[in-house]
Amino acid sequence: MSDVLTSDQVMKDLSARFQVAAAKGLQVVYQFDIVGDGGGQWYAEINDGTCKVEAGVHPTPKVTFTLNSKDHVDMFTGKLNHQMAFMTGRLKLKGDMGMALKFAQLFK
Numbered sequence: 569m570s571d572v573l574t575s576d577q578v579m580k581d582l583s584a585r586f587q588v589a590a591a592k593g594l595q596v597v598y599q600f601d602i603v604g605d606g607g608g609q610w611y612a613e614i615n616d617g618t619c620k621v622e623a624g625v626h627p628t629p630k631v632t633f634t635l636n637s638k639d640h641v642d643m644f645t646g647k648l649n650h651q652m653a654f655m656t657g658r659l660k661l662k663g664d665m666g667m668a669l670k671f672a673q674l675f676k
Contacts, residue, residue, distance in 0.1 A: 599629035
């Protein structure tokens with residue numbers, strides 16, 4: 569068994585990192601398009617304090633994050649700052665910038 573964390577594992581653990589209090593009254597869908605080896609597509613659907621993470625593509629995401637698998641894992645393990653990743657082009661986003669910034673408050 570490998571000790572290397574994958575994007576799939578990060579996404580499976582995302583619900584456990586969810587901050588319910590930060591999401592009261594919020595409805596938003598975050599799409600993750602992870603490219604490269606170990607990549608895939610997932611979305612996190614936030615609905616008034618609940619969070620559902622599913623594999624696949626949501627038809628109407630409010631925000632889409634695109635990045636490679638290594639950077640995705642590094643961001644969620646604290647090795648890569650999300651703001652630095654965005655400013656250097658390693659993290660691309662499409663959609664509502666305000667909701668993109670809110671993401672960091674929704675997940676620890």
